[in-house]
Amino acid sequence: MIELRHVMLSEPIIIKKEILTNVVFETSNHFYVFLKDINDAYAGNTENIDFIQNEKEYNFRTKAIFISDIISYEINSRKVKNELLKSISELADDDFQKEIENINKQLLELINNKITLWGDIYFRDEIPIIDYLKLFEFEVNDVDKSLIEKIMIWIKSFIDLYQIDFYVFVNLFDFLNKEEIEILNSFCQQEKISILVVTRHNYSELTAFIHQYIVDKDTYLIHRSV
Structure with a gap:
């Protein structure tokens, strides 16, 4: 379990393994600020945000994968x-x-x-x-795959190569249908990983199998659990 603490939020976001966690921001400004601080943390600056695991600081920069743009993401970096x-x-x-x-x-x-x-x-x-x-220029093969297949290939590659078990996506559910989200949730359970999705939209129809936090315009954190 990982606790995400942000100066803007009234309480921590609890991110558990083997389940999808969705954080919904009702205002665009809060959405922007939160994502900017996650991006900064991924670069090593944790001034406004902390990740805590077992009461110790969790190194988000080295132990997690943050994918802000699902469309242009390229797995095959050098x-x-x-x-x-x-x-x-x-x-x-x-x-x-x-x-x-x-x-x-x-x-x-x-x-x-x-x-x-x-x-x-x-x-x-x-x-x-x-x-x-x-000479053979080996790469992870995600060509001609559906988005859900690509995501699972990416995650499996990071697990095999780096033992990464925490993944953060932006607006991921906008690109997947309910069946695909259920597949991702099952994959999350199978691989024993944590997946956090940050979005502007409330996916109340998915709360049967995801943890959802809604941050209202007054920054009050509401936890809607399974």
Whole structure:
């Protein structure tokens, strides 16, 4: 469980694992201020907002994923691709490594027989497996997927690569139908993660399987739980 404390709110927002949490702001200004402070926290500035877990400060910057624009979000950043490559190379079994060593020997023979004919040339005679794998430009595959499929692929990738279990989205429910939100909720339970959605809209029809907080224009926090 994570407590989100903000200077604007009258009480903390409780974000539990295995369930979707929705925070609704009735005014656009409060919505903007709250998201700006979440964005600042993601950059390391927690002046107006705190995340607490087990009575200790939770490092939102390194332990969570914040996706403010679901449309333009790109999972395959350089950091993710490098971590994916590292993970693949570490999981390579003995047979795979032997095959790579054989390929390396064949390439060395080719270089010695052909390229060195042009004079004295120095080159590496041992190439790590990870350098071979770089040639294939591995990426997380979310192409031609529905949005709900993409979201689950993104989350599963972050779980596998970084063990991230807390995700924050902006206006996510606007892009999903009820059935897809139920799928996401089941996925949340299956993976034992926390998902927080920040929005301007009240999704009262979803309160059968989400926790919903409504922040009124006077900043009074109302908790509507399952």
